[in-house]
Amino acid sequence: MSFRKVVRQSKFRHVFGQPVKTDQCYDDIRVSRVTWDSTFCAVNPSFVAIIVEASGGGAFLVLPLHKTGRIDKSYPTVCGHTGPVLDIEWCPHNDHVIASGSEDCTVMVWQVPEGGLVQPLTEPVVVLEGHSKRVGIISWHPTARNVLLSAGMGMVLGHGVCCWRLEDMHTDLIYNVGWNRNGSLLCTTCKDKKVRVIDPRRGTVLLVSGRVPMSPACFPSHPLSPGAPLDAHNPLSPCCAPPVSHLCPHPVPPPRRRRSGRTRVRAPCAPSSWLMARSSPPASAA
Numbered sequence: 001m002s003f004r005k006v007v008r009q010s011k012f013r014h015v016f017g018q019p020v021k022t023d024q025c026y027d028d029i030r031v032s033r034v035t036w037d038s039t040f041c042a043v044n045p046s047f048v049a050i051i052v053e054a055s056g057g058g059a060f061l062v063l064p065l066h067k068t069g070r071i072d073k074s075y076p077t078v079c080g081h082t083g084p085v086l087d088i089e090w091c092p093h094n095d096h097v098i099a100s101g102s103e104d105c106t107v108m109v110w111q112v113p114e115g116g117l118v119q120p121l122t123e124p125v126v127v128l129e130g131h132s133k134r135v136g137i138i139s140w141h142p143t144a145r146n147v148l149l150s151a152g153m154g155m156v157l158g159h160g161v162c163c164w165r166l167e168d169m170h171t172d173l174i175y176n177v178g179w180n181r182n183g184s185l186l187c188t189t190c191k192d193k194k195v196r197v198i199d200p201r202r203g204t205v206l207l208v209s210g211r212v213p214m215s216p217a218c219f220p221s222h223p224l225s226p227g228a229p230l231d232a233h234n235p236l237s238p239c240c241a242p243p244v245s246h247l248c249p250h251p252v253p254p255p256r257r258r259r260s261g262r263t264r265v266r267a268p269c270a271p272s273s274w275l276m277a278r279s280s281p282p283a284s285a286a
Helices: none
Strands: 041-043 047-052 058-064 078-081 085-090 097-102 106-111 126-129 137-140 148-151 156-159 164-166 174-179 186-190 195-199 204-208 262-266 274-278
Touching: 041 085, 047 085, 058 085, 058 097, 078 097, 078 106, 085 137, 097 137, 106 148, 137 174, 148 174
Parallel strands: none
Antiparallel strands: 041 047, 047 058, 058 078, 085 097, 097 106, 106 126, 137 148, 148 156, 156 164, 174 186, 186 195, 195 204, 262 274
16 A cells, blocks of 8 residues: 555645744733733734733733834833723724723723824723623724723623613623624623623524524614614525524534445534434335
């Protein structure tokens, strides 16, 4: 037997990445060591923001993209929180606006000067309050200006022209939150091992992983066309949401026919268990 028939050929077998040079990196930055599942950084076409260690509160750096190399320890920071900063995100509609969430149960919105910081920034544009516990997730609305989502321990808040307070929907810590493309729905993952699709305007849960989805009559009309009926052919319509089985991390593959005359079917959500179903005999054999 030839060795080539055993080893699988791949086009990317001998592809290796080339590390960036030192003068093109951001060096000597004291990244925060807080025990929180976050990226600790955010970037836009103009700046990069990094959460750093700070004594007596929380702070983060805001560096222009072209300012690479070793960063001086006395470089000015954005410092206004009384607790460690847990999450930061740039506004998608303004490259000089950034929001931060902290353990002090507040969300602050900052205006970064043109060209970057030349002195510490301590005065936020606005301070958003309403959480009773730490704020670990913030996310800007993808299409509407001045609408910001913040998530804490079992609660989601939407700040803007109108405030949505979504409580009693999660039984445990929220891990992550994401908007859909037009911002009409949001999806959350929770420590209780469930994924929820929420309509923030109505304050209702549309889908929960592991449950039977609601009937199309329970879904609201699409926000882009107020009062319009549900359209099953419109991919943006809520009634076209995928079934709960699509939220399962182990999709059910098609059955495979074996030589013994049996069909092996994989059980959903159970990678190690199998169901054996005897296939019907062919018509000629009957």
